[in-house]
Amino acid sequence: xxxxxxxxxxxxxxxxxxxxxxxxxxxxxxxxxxxxxxxxxxxxxxxxxxxxxxxxxxxxxxxxxxxxxxxxxxxxxxxxxxxxxxxxxxxxxxxxxxxxxxxxxxxxxxxxxxxxxxxxxxxxxxxxxxxxxxxxxxxxxxxxxxxxxxxxxxxxxxxxxxxxxxxxxxxxxxxxxxxxxxxxxxxxxxxxxxxxxxxxxxxxxxxxxxxxxxxxxxxxxxxxxxxxxxxxxxxxxxxxxxxxxxxxxxxxxxxxxxxxxxxxxxxxxxxxxxxxxxxxxxxxxxxxx
Amino acid sequence: xxxxxxxxxxxxxxxxxxxxxxxxxxxxxxxxxxxxxxxxxxxxxxxxxxxxxxxxxxxxxxxxxxxxxxxxxxxxxxxxxxxxxxxxxxxxxxxxxxxxxxxxxxxxxxxxxxxxxxxxxxxxxxxxxxxxxxxxxxxxxxxxxxxxxxxxxxxxxxxxxxxxxxxxxxxxxxxxxxxxxxxxxxxxxxxxxxxxxxxxxxxxxxxxxxxxxxxxxxxxxxxxxxxxxxxxxxxxxxxxxxxxxxxxxxxxxxxxxxx
Ligand SMILES: Nc1ncnc2c1ncn2[C@@H]1O[C@H](COP(=O)(O)OP(=O)(O)O)[C@@H](O)[C@H]1O
Ligand SMILES: [Mg+2]
Numbered sequence: 001x002x003x004x005x006x007x008x009x010x011x012x013x014x015x016x017x018x019x020x021x022x023x024x025x026x027x028x029x030x031x032x033x034x035x036x037x038x039x040x041x042x043x044x045x046x047x048x049x050x051x052x053x054x055x056x057x058x059x060x061x062x063x064x065x066x067x068x069x070x071x072x073x074x075x076x077x078x079x080x081x082x083x084x085x086x087x088x089x090x091x092x093x094x095x096x097x098x099x100x101x102x103x104x105x106x107x108x109x110x111x112x113x114x115x116x117x118x119x120x121x122x123x124x125x126x127x128x129x130x131x132x133x134x135x136x137x138x139x140x141x142x143x144x145x146x147x148x149x150x151x152x153x154x155x156x157x158x159x160x161x162x163x164x165x166x167x168x169x170x171x172x173x174x175x176x177x178x179x180x181x182x183x184x185x186x187x188x189x190x191x192x193x194x195x196x197x198x199x200x201x202x203x204x205x206x207x208x209x210x211x212x213x214x215x216x217x218x219x220x221x222x223x224x225x226x227x228x229x230x231x232x233x234x235x236x237x238x239x240x241x242x243x244x245x246x247x248x249x250x251x252x253x254x255x256x257x258x259x260x261x262x263x264x265x266x267x268x269x270x271x272x273x274x275x276x277x278x279x280x281x282x283x284x285x286x287x288x289x
Numbered sequence: 290x291x292x293x294x295x296x297x298x299x300x301x302x303x304x305x306x307x308x309x310x311x312x313x314x315x316x317x318x319x320x321x322x323x324x325x326x327x328x329x330x331x332x333x334x335x336x337x338x339x340x341x342x343x344x345x346x347x348x349x350x351x352x353x354x355x356x357x358x359x360x361x362x363x364x365x366x367x368x369x370x371x372x373x374x375x376x377x378x379x380x381x382x383x384x385x386x387x388x389x390x391x392x393x394x395x396x397x398x399x400x401x402x403x404x405x406x407x408x409x410x411x412x413x414x415x416x417x418x419x420x421x422x423x424x425x426x427x428x429x430x431x432x433x434x435x436x437x438x439x440x441x442x443x444x445x446x447x448x449x450x451x452x453x454x455x456x457x458x459x460x461x462x463x464x465x466x467x468x469x470x471x472x473x474x475x476x477x478x479x480x481x482x483x484x485x486x487x488x489x490x491x492x493x494x495x496x497x498x499x500x501x502x503x504x505x506x507x508x509x510x511x512x513x514x515x516x517x518x519x520x521x522x523x524x525x526x527x528x529x530x531x532x533x534x535x536x537x538x539x540x541x542x543x544x545x546x547x548x
Binding site for chain 2: 080082100101102104105106108110112113114115116117125126129130157159170173174176177
């Protein structure tokens with residue numbers, strides 16, 4: 001679906017041909033230690049993230065699930081270097097995160113493409129910003145455009161594309177810097193159900209071809225289980241990690257797992273937790289107002 | 290719509306085009322008739338034919354082009370200088386809190402004072418020199434462009450800035466590309482207002498005393514009771530600012546090229 005069936009897939013310049021990390025001692029690439037994040041608001045302060053600790057192994061796909069307002073975006077932004085810790089710290093690849101770093105890519109819920117740049121130049125933006133030559137940046141862009149199946153739209157401006165296409169461009173743009181970590185904040189949250197299903201398949205396929213660790217925020221439990229190696233369930237705000245569930249389902253995955261008993265058991269677990277938390281969040285709101 | 294209805298709509302459309310084409314000639318014709326009928330004083334209210342003769346004389350004497358180029362220079366140079374300064378400072382005050390705290394209060398106090406009110410002090414400072422005239426036009430243009438840029442910069446989508454940060458965009462490129470282009474739609478609106486302001490301040494600048502210029506010529510003609518020349522000057526000024534506004538609108542449409 002992603003490339004012309006008559007042609008072999010393009011050579012991937014994007015991936016170091018390194019083998020998958022040896023399973024002997026997996027390395028934590030992201031370490032969040034006792035992280036709290038507090039926002040100043042008009043009347044006092046809001047604790048958005050409350051003493052969260054977690055580790056993500058190199059090459060892992062981890063989802064963060066929780067009711068809205070529980071601090072998922074704030075936690076992810078801290079991993080991106082867009083939010084400073086109030087207490088505790090975030091280490092990525094052994095370095096504390098204090099500002100954005102080009103080896104960490106981010107895809108937001110909205111595509112946030114540069115409206116004045118064509119698809120091709122949007123994707124080339126990162127490599128150019130990092131000082132690559134124009135020719136090299138455009139070559140990277142063209143490879144990625146082929147990978148996301150938008151060759152026909154290479155010179156189109158973002159506003160002429162559908163929401164799903166824009167989000168594919170945003171993913172390609174984040175991948176152009178060959179990030180070691182890809183952070184995704186409800187990237188398919190604004191898409192309709194059909195597009196969303198296609199995008200999930202695309203992401204599964206893409207994941208086999210890139211070499212990045214992925215942290216994926218969603219409030220869709222099916223999406224989390226389908227995509228992830230591990231699902232972290234967060235409490236209603238202030239956010240803490242309630243449960244850390246390993247998804248032992250085999251890969252490659254397809255919608256067939258939706259009837260797998262192991263999947264159903266996992267989903268029931270998650271839903272129970274989320275229901276309880278959702279109710280708590282709702283009651284908190286009631287008492288506040 | 291039925292065929293009859295469409296015909297009616299076509300007929301109405303053709304009629305309004307016809308009326309549009311005849312509008313100005315009719316107006317000029319009525320003016321000519323009234324002025325010649327001696328209902329009004331022909332010295333104060335000369336017919337269009339007299340105005341046309343005055344304009345032809347103006348052109349033949351060679352003064353027209355001298356006046357035109359003097360006025361055009363003041364408007365263009367003033368517009369460009371004021372725009373460059375306004376955009377530069379607008380990006381700085383819009384982007385940096387500290388610069389804004391330093392300059393915005395001052396600018397907000399100075400901006401509402403009509404530029405014409407500065408004529409007396411400009412004469413004290415610059416006399417009748419060209420610098421004083423430029424100063425007035427620059428002054429009027431600057432504040433309009435500064436405010437539009439300042440607001441535009443603050444309205445740049447935070448998401449775009451975060452996306453650019455995540456991609457490793459250097460600080461300079463952040464200002465010169467993401468912030469500036471993000472604010473461009475607002476800046477262009479400000480520039481269009483600035484075009485008319487530059488003409489309006491030009492009038493003040495030339496009335497304050499000059500040695501050439503379209504408005505200067507109007508004033509001289511008034512002192513000599515050459516009413517035809519006065520009206521010809523007004524027409525030239527109107528035509529000039531009309532052309533400036535229209536060509537700017539055409540440029541503005543292309544300036545935000547991604548729309
Ligand atoms: N910039 C901010 N200023 C003040 N409060 C904020 C800010 N960002 C988030 N919050 C608050 O922090 C909490 C967590 O927000 P967020 O991380 O966006 O949650 P989620 O992504 O899980 O929906 C919410 O109560 C939200 O109102
Ligand atoms: Mg969120």
